[in-house]
Amino acid sequence: MKEKTGDDGGRxxxxxxxxxxxxxxxxxxxxxxxxxxxxxxxxxxxxAYNPAIIKKQKEFYKNAKYVKKYxxxxxxxxxxNEVPTTRRPRPFELRNESGEVADGKRDRKKEKKSEAxxxxxxxxxxxxxxxxxxxxxxxxxxxxxxxxxxxxxxxKSLKEKMFKKTKSGQxxxxxxxxxxLETLQGSSG
Numbered sequence: 001m002k003e004k005t006g007d008d009g010g011r012x013x014x015x016x017x018x019x020x021x022x023x024x025x026x027x028x029x030x031x032x033x034x035x036x037x038x039x040x041x042x043x044x045x046x047x048a049y050n051p052a053i054i055k056k057q058k059e060f061y062k063n064a065k066y067v068k069k070y071x072x073x074x075x076x077x078x079x080x081n082e083v084p085t086t087r088r089p090r091p092f093e094l095r096n097e098s099g100e101v102a103d104g105k106r107d108r109k110k111e112k113k114s115e116a117x118x119x120x121x122x123x124x125x126x127x128x129x130x131x132x133x134x135x136x137x138x139x140x141x142x143x144x145x146x147x148x149x150x151x152x153x154x155x156k157s158l159k160e161k162m163f164k165k166t167k168s169g170q171x172x173x174x175x176x177x178x179x180x181l182e183t184l185q186g187s188s189g
Contacts, residue, residue, distance in 0.1 A: 032038075161175035 164172040
């Protein structure tokens with residue numbers, strides 16, 4: 001080991017590294033591969049140590065984990081949404097209003113049609129509500145634009161009046177005084 005004298009005259013032990021290399025090691029996260037390890041890693045298998053490939057593999061496994069979680073969540077939701085089915089009567093047990101044995105397949109088709117009709121009605125109602133909401137939004141946007149244009153026109157005319165000049169270049173005080181009076185009346189009233 002080397003010894004180094006400090007400013008205070010005392011001797012400090014030092015293991016052969018200066019402060020610059022220590023800082024670099026801390027920044028880089030320790031010593032790197034030795035020259036021998038680097039050469040072995042490169043010579044044996046070109047795909048053994050490739051940071052780009054390692055990064056892709058990590059990303060692949062991470063994505064696979066997320067997909068697995070998502071699928072399990074979907075499966076759980078599907079199980080929760082399923083209503084326990086009760087035993088359906090057999091076709092010979094189904095009877096129509098007159099008491100005769102009804103054809104089960106025809107009744108099921110009627111049920112499905114009615115369910116489809118109900119779903120279609122719900123979808124139509126939702127479409128109508130969305131259309132109403134869209135029309136209301138458009139009306140409010142148009143009203144805001146109208147108000148903005150009116151206020152801009154008012155400001156523009158006021159600015160023109162305030163900056164009006166006489167032939168000799170003096171400001172016209174009439175409009176300025178009117179503006180001051182309006183503001184005073186507005187603040188008092």
